[in-house]
Amino acid sequence: MIRAQSLVKDFDGFTALDGVDFEFDKPGIFGIIGHNGAGKTTLLKIMSGLIKPTSGELEINGVDVVRHPDLHKRTLGYLPEESRLYENMNVWSYLAFFGEIYGLSDEEIRKKSRELLSKLKLDPGDKKMGEFSKGMKRKAAIARSLMHDPSFLVYDEPTSGLDPMTSRYISEFLREIKDEGEKTIILSAHNLYQVEEICDRVLILRRGKTLALGDMDELRSKFGSVSYEIEFVLDDRDLLEGVIGDYSESAGIISATVEDVDDLSNLTNVVAKGGGRVKKIESHYPSLEDMLVMIGE
Numbered sequence: 001m002i003r004a005q006s007l008v009k010d011f012d013g014f015t016a017l018d019g020v021d022f023e024f025d026k027p028g029i030f031g032i033i034g035h036n037g038a039g040k041t042t043l044l045k046i047m048s049g050l051i052k053p054t055s056g057e058l059e060i061n062g063v064d065v066v067r068h069p070d071l072h073k074r075t076l077g078y079l080p081e082e083s084r085l086y087e088n089m090n091v092w093s094y095l096a097f098f099g100e101i102y103g104l105s106d107e108e109i110r111k112k113s114r115e116l117l118s119k120l121k122l123d124p125g126d127k128k129m130g131e132f133s134k135g136m137k138r139k140a141a142i143a144r145s146l147m148h149d150p151s152f153l154v155y156d157e158p159t160s161g162l163d164p165m166t167s168r169y170i171s172e173f174l175r176e177i178k179d180e181g182e183k184t185i186i187l188s189a190h191n192l193y194q195v196e197e198i199c200d201r202v203l204i205l206r207r208g209k210t211l212a213l214g215d216m217d218e219l220r221s222k223f224g225s226v227s228y229e230i231e232f233v234l235d236d237r238d239l240l241e242g243v244i245g246d247y248s249e250s251a252g253i254i255s256a257t258v259e260d261v262d263d264l265s266n267l268t269n270v271v272a273k274g275g276g277r278v279k280k281i282e283s284h285y286p287s288l289e290d291m292l293v294m295i296g297e
C-alpha cells in the first residue's frame with residue numbers, strides 16, 4: 001500500500017514536484033509518465049528514500065519513508081535510470097557483491113544468481129560487464145535489484161534505449177513478477193505502449209503536478225471517448241450529404257472516422273438502404289501517447 005500526500009520537492013527555488021497525491025493499494029504495477037522534466041525521476045527517488053521531499057507525506061507498506069528511509073530500503077529494489085556497473089567484474093561477482101551486502105549466504109547467492117540470470121535469459125559467457133551490450137547491462141542491473149527478494153521495486157525507465165525485442169522481454173519479465181502477486185512495481189517509462197500493456201494504474205505528471213491518475217479506462221474517459229473508423233462501399237455518394245463530414249476514398253472503398261455511436265448507426269443505415277455494404281468498423285481508443293500529445297508540454 002502506497003499513500004503519497006502533497007509531495008513537494010524544491011531544488012534551490014525550482015519546484016520539481018508541486019503537491020503530488022496518489023494511492024496504490026495492491027501488488028501490481030504503477031506507471032508514472034510525463035514529458036521530459038515532468039518530475040518522474042524526482043518522484044521515484046523520493047519513493048526509494050534516496051532524497052527527501054521538501055514537504056509532504058509518503059507511507060509505503062506501513063513505513064513512513066520520509067522519516068525512516070532505512071527501514072524502507074530493506075524491502076526495496078531500486079533500478080536507477082542509468083546504473084553504474086562495475087565494468088571489470090563479471091556478473092556473478094557483481095551479484096555476489098550485492099548479495100553479501102544484503103546478508104545472503106554463499107549458497108543463497110549462488111541459487112538466486114542462477115535463478116535470476118536464467119529467468120532474465122542473461123548468458124554472460126566469460127564476458128566482463130564492461131563488454132556487455134546495453135540490454136545485457138540492463139538485465140544485470142535488474143538481477144541486482146532482485147537479489148534480496150524485495151517486495152517493492154522502483155524502476156526508472158527499465159527499457160530505455162533497448163531494442164524492441166529486449167524491451168519486450170523485460171516487459172514480459174515484469175508482468176510475470178506482477179502475476180506472482182507478491183510485489184509492487186513502480187516504474188517510469190517513455191515507452192507508453194509498454195505502460196499501457198502492463199500497468200494497473202498510471203499517474204500522468206506535468207511540470208511536477210498530477211494531471212491525471214487512474215487505470216486505462218479511467219484515463220480514456222478523462223481524455224476523450226472512443227471513435228470509430230469505418231470502411232464501406234456505396235455508389236450514390238449524395239446519400240452521405242449531412243450524414244458524415246470528411247471522408248476519403250481509395251479503389252472504390254470509402255473511409256471515414258465517426259466520433260459518436262449514434263452517428264455510426266445512422267451511417268450504417270444509410271449505407272444499407274442505399275444498397276452499399278459496410279466492410280470494416282474499428283473502435284479507436286485514445287492511447288497514452290495520444291493523451292500526452294493532447295496535454296502538450
Ligand SMILES: Nc1ncnc2c1ncn2[C@@H]1O[C@H](COP(=O)(O)OP(=O)(O)OP(=O)(O)O)[C@@H](O)[C@H]1O
Binds near residue numbers: 015034042
Ligand atoms: N538535483 C537537482 N537540482 C536541480 N534541479 C533538478 C535536480 N533534479 C531534478 N531537477 C529538475 O527537476 C525537474 C524534474 O526532473 P526529473 O529528472 O524528475 O524529470 P523526469 O520527468 O524524470 O525527466 P526525464 O523524462 O527527462 O528523465 C527538471 O526540470 C530537472 O532539471
